[in-house]
Amino acid sequence: MATVELKNIRKTYTSEEIIKGVDLSIESKEFVVFVGPSGCGKSTLLRMIAGLEDISSGDLLIDGRRVNDLAPAERGLAMVFQSYALYPHMNVYQNMEFGLKLAKTPEAERREKILAVAQTLQLENYLKHKPGQLSGGQRQRVAIGRAIVRNPKVFLFDEPLSNLDASLRGQMRVELATLHRRLGATTIYVTHDQIEAMTMADKIVVLQKGIVEQVGSPLELYDHPRNLFVAKFIGSPPMNFLPGTVIAASEEQVRVRLASGQEIAVAAGSAQDLVGAGVTLGVRPEHIRLGDSVENRGSGQVELVEYLGSAAHLHVRMQDGALLVIQTEGGVGVHADDAVTFSFPAERCHLFNSEGVALHRRSSGRMAA
Amino acid sequence: MAGQRARGKSLVIAAVGWVVAIWIFFPIFWMFLTSFKGEAGAIATPPRLFFVPTLESYHEVFQRGNYWRVTFNTLGVSIGATVVALLFSIPAAYAMAFLPGKRTRGTLLWMLSTRMLPPVGVLVPIYLIARNTHLLDTVTGLALVDMFTNLPITVWMLYTFFREIPVPILEAGRMDGASRWQEITRVLLPLATPGIASTALLSMILCWNEAFWSLNLTSSNAAPLAAFIASFSSPEGLFFGKLSAASTLAVAPILVFGWISQKQLVRGLTFGAVK
Ligand SMILES: Nc1ncnc2c1ncn2[C@@H]1O[C@H](COP(=O)(O)OP(=O)(O)OP(=O)(O)O)[C@@H](O)[C@H]1O
């Protein structure tokens, strides 16, 4: 369908630079998700691609053609807004028809397209309804229908599901993913939601303060976060971080002494020059194993147990005062105030140097996607 | 208990509302009564609430003045000034609401500040301009002056209405391929209809009741209702009856008009604060 390419894109408002040089290339049919903390510039970047904001500098290419100076409609994009932004004075049919009318599509063709889209989205019975008479989920479908009906090259979504309740959000997420597989259109999707990002994306772009921190498939970001920021941001509950010092390093292994005095072996390489330096050990809650072991052992006292049904989160205070979250399957018979021992699997640990950059990991325990 | 207290409170509020309404309406009511008393009855002391009504004042008013012509003039001035004011203020309010710049706020305040000058302060220059452009005593001339004096108010009102419209809806229009013109005519204006209607209504009323420029810029040809009323006040003789009859005739059309559209008007006068 269409490729999108961003070359050193920047955005400056009056004096402040909001987007600080973004390079990104999006393949045809790819589903790309922008994530990042509030205010990092996700919406701004999306709106620049849409043509709703001027691009201060850099080039935006769609299908290899520079489109910086084209009006939104001429770029061949469609956008779904967080607030749906339906035309309140038009009924569902007219909402979907508006863009086609402006494009001077003949009446019969308009009708055919709208009816087809309405059927896909189960809106046939609501074509005469005004947006005010629809539920949130139906409005969302109309907004999506309005985007689909124009058969755009690229779909843009700005947090489209964030106004829906949890169950509807899950349902719409599946519908959107199915729709994307069927239409095969290039899609750029902004979200706050970890699950949306991990389940829908071919490629996740992690943004912070107008800078791209990392681009990769969901599993790449999960297994090989490039720095502390990405490691903190991807994964839920977030990764545990413990300060430590490198005491020995070989080709295969780095030995780290934690503040508590415990020694941990990590399967990471090329850290010989870091011996004696301070590092941060990162390990995901779901990778810590409860029970005694010889290697990489840790212990502490349970402060709180959160039962989620299929899993439980143990909040454990280690001897040196550091707080750790451990995810276990089901209720494992551990209660608050219990003493527990656990271990950090060497091949599941991450190490970050004093600048927060990840050391290369030898193994992820899984083939990189 | 609580329900009773709330009920008592709403009764008090209703009573206060009635007192204020009667306070405001009483002069109009008295004018209406006086217009049916005849000249002698109009100045009788003590004033009488019950009397035998007579159409004597109305007869005389219709004989001495041309009511239909002045009403026609007033309609021309009000409608003309309102339509032209909307043509200017819709684009102006659009620009200020959706494409604000550093000086937008200042410009709005400055526009409003022109209303703080007493009109008599610019009487001489405007009179001279009207005379030199041959617009003295014409409907066009008076409509132009009314339009310019009301422009700050119409721009302000439309600005506040437009500000209530969610920007993403306009952006959706832009994404759908609407040009600026189509965005305004096909998306913005239909959404802002209540606001535009109440702005138009307020402009009509202001023009209808405008007296200062009517009296100073027109004489026989283009005289509107305000001048018509004034022509029945004379330094000698009895005129309260005729004055009241003329005033009743003058406010009747706009009163009916206002009554019909009072829902819009209430919304308009709260400057769109009510959703
Ligand atoms: N018109 C504007 N003028 C000045 N600054 C702006 C403007 N629009 C956005 N910003 C700033 O740009 C930054 C990025 O905003 P943006 O809306 O892109 O963030 P976001 O990542 O989408 O956040 P959220 O997740 O909360 O939606 C913010 O700091 C915001 O204050």
Ligand SMILES: [Mg+2]
């Ligand atoms: Mg945003």
